[in-house]
Amino acid sequence: MSDTTVKKPYVKPSAVAGETKSRALIAGIPARAFILAIVVIWTIPTLGLLVSSFRTQIAIAETGWWHGLINFTDFSQWTIANYERVLFADDMANAFFNSLLITIPSTVIPITMAAFAAYAIAWMIFPGRKILFVIIVGLLIVPLQMALIPVLRVYTRHGINGTYLGMWLAHTGFGLPLATYMLYGYISSIPKSILESAHADGATPWMMFTRLVLPLSIPAIASFSIFQFLWVWNDLLVALVFFGTRRPIVTTRLAELVGSRGQSWHVLTAGAFITMVVPLIIFFSLQRYFVRGMMAGSVKG
């Protein structure tokens, strides 16, 4: 089966006359202005953080970040010391490496498992699958904080506390319900006729899964990868409980930089932008799938 049979040709609504087009443009101005206003408001905190991250500790303490923009030419306030402090902190390179080592498997494992599970629940007929699905969806509302102590007890008994394996398992467990639910919504919306014809051609469930369902679900898988990656990358709580601080990861190292009494919070401004880099790379490389995937599960067949 080639890709072209799967993809539907995308027709641009370009057959509209030029006149109606310009009229539509004028009618759209208030909406566009509104969207622009929201975008600006939404971006202001990030802008403030960005400006602050280049200002000295004294400047941050004395005046708001907008003073930095108003008196832009006052160069005594500008500095890259915050970035230096974070980038060249002890163990920062190690922390990035360890964070990746935790985040990548913690993204891949739950998605793989969730894809299998979603396919099985959506398309394979076995007793109890409805109940199984209800249980999985029910687990969505269990806050992970509730599981910390019981899971830690199990980990301590088996000696996987503070290991990478423990982190992968924890994030897999915490991520699976949502992943399964989202992928189920998407996979169950695949037209029945496609799978039936494949079945008629003699395809096994495994072949249908790997050759049909997986390629068709790439948008959903990609968008959930972004969610899960961001969640694991930015996680501090699970890391503190199950991984400890003996081996640094980005979030725990950054939390340490702030100091015992939070006195160096100004380095967080720079830290925020530095840690943002990796998720941004992930986001932009998967972005073309993201918008399509946002509708994952919204329309069910």
Added chain:
Amino acid sequence: MKKLLQIGVMLVIMLAFSVPMLMAGAQAERTVEATNPTGNPWTDGQDLSGTEVILFGAYVDEDAARFRTAMEPFIEQTGIDVVYEGSGDFEALITVRAEGGDPPDIAVFPQPGLMTDLFNQGHVIDLRDWMSENDLRDSYDESWIDMSRHADGAIMGAWYRTSVKSLVWYPPAVFEEEGYEIPTTWDELLALSDQMVADGYTPWSIAMESGGATGWVGTDWIEDIMLRIHPPEVYDAWVAGDLRFDSPEVREAFEYLEEIWMNDDYVLGGAGSILTVPFGDGANPLVMSPPRALLHRQASFITAFLPDGTEVGPDGDINFFYLPQIKPELGDPVLVAGDIMSAMRDRPEVRAVMRYLATGESTRGWLEQGGFVAPHADVPLDWYPAEDRPYAEIVQNADVVRFDASDLMPGAVGTGSFWTGMVDFVSGDSLDDVLPAIDASWPR
């Protein structure tokens, strides 16, 4: 299709690559060697080299590095590796780890209330099983041992670091220029404040905002005043819950506080700004040029929040004096806070580390680097760098030392209604509402 295969192959490679690192981790394990592992006063003549003791506390970054330096002599002499893990979320995590069966060997509690809770749950070991009280008396004054004692007599830990709370910060340059004298009584302090107002200054910078913990700055003031207007027995009864908040004694303390806090001429930004300024920014107005306020009462740790390059000392940008006494017959009491080391697991090497921590020698590596005051009585003053000696002198010269009351009270009060009560009081609620509400929340 090809793409999927590629992704699959990448995953397999990634997993294969990370599995060997499961247990090893990305950091090389260091090896510890001791030339003579039995020739030390801590291991009871046993050779414990090669073992490891894990400490967990709230020191991070620079503090953590300094603490590790202080452990070096012990590691060199005994061959026991002392591993320190720190987290700013210590308070939440220690409970989770204790409950989850994964406690550290030794916990560094920044407040004894939490330690008492964990002791009551059976997670903390009574030090009397390991060493006699006489051993402890060699290195601590009686008041410190009392502060580590549980109501049933158990010793729950060994004090390791203290911070002095009864300090007032001021910019020495302005004092010299205006000819201000350091006040030695409360009346002189108020007279000085009036003089500053007359000279066109704002005397006090008071900053209380501390997120979910907003209120502790106020409780510190009340505690300091309580120690200065009543004998220590009254303070102890108040901490134990025998003296109610809604009593003439505590009311009197609030009235002293009101005299300064509720005077809009005294407080920078007026009383209304007390709640909104972060406590860490409280001393900054003193070091701005020109200074926007001249007095700030805060513990010794405030220096960590000052802008980089600020010099502390009689000739520096900022200096401190002892918060003056109110009633001369009560002498000079000192309000302290501090960290206490509690053992949570029993192994010979843990006992050895605890013995080390209970001696002044264990603090030397840190106090020589500055920013540290040891509660140990066997620490000579000349170990301190010159800038820290005044703090140490205040502790050692104190007539009465008492621990921050809010840290000793039950959590519902000490980190709950006492804090919120202070916030309500500053917001303008009357004492007739605030004090009975705190009493009502006391678990009895």
